[in-house]
């Protein structure tokens with residue numbers, strides 16, 4: 694029995710030895726990487742092994758009027774995003790993480806999703822840069838810009854004063870504030886309260902999908918000073934909150 698097997702065993706041993714001394718095959722090269730850029734303001738992130746959320750930590754080119762209506766297809770936007778401190782490190786880290794996934798014992802396709810607010814500037818630029826990086830390294834990459842083609846999303850509600858730098862909190866149709874002349878502005882509870890506090894004789898009504906919002910806004914407005922984003926002395930009753938005026942009363 695041993696004699697019968699000897700030749701086969703020897704061949705198998707040789708084959709194994711050959712495989713062991715062969716250059717290491719990279720399993721990474723065989724599996725595609727899908728990179729999807731998206732905007733959280735449009736819909737939730739796509740399913741992915743890695744999701745990078747760029748919304749909070751990196752400057753949004755949207756705030757620059759000259760960049761707002763451009764996209765990652767424009768060099769000016771790419772320059773703005775890629776020169777943002779931290780972004781190159783994020784691209785490097787994502788590339789390294791993808792390589793790590795592809796090197797795993799059960800390596801398979803890797804899906805990466807990179808999101809920002811509107812999906813037109815930061816996420817699309819970082820996704821394209823990551824795709825370039827991985828393609829150069831020899832990986833097979835599919836790049837999808839889910840929301841880049843979509844219209845610019847209006848970031849703030851109509852109740853947000855142009856000089857108020859704060860962002861909206863909650864739905865943009867939570868309340869409608871009416872001034873004493875009947876002019877109206879519909880907005881989020883945060884800006885509704887700040888607007889209500891800034892107007893004399895204004896009132897607030899809840900939006901159809903926000904029961905109780907008007908009451909919350911009315912209460913909040915009582916402790917907010919008029920035009921709270923503006924500096925300056927608050928010596929006159931008209932410059933102070935209703936609560937402050939009551940205390941001094």
Ligand SMILES: [Zn+2]
Nearest residue numbers: 850861881884
């Ligand atoms: Zn708002």
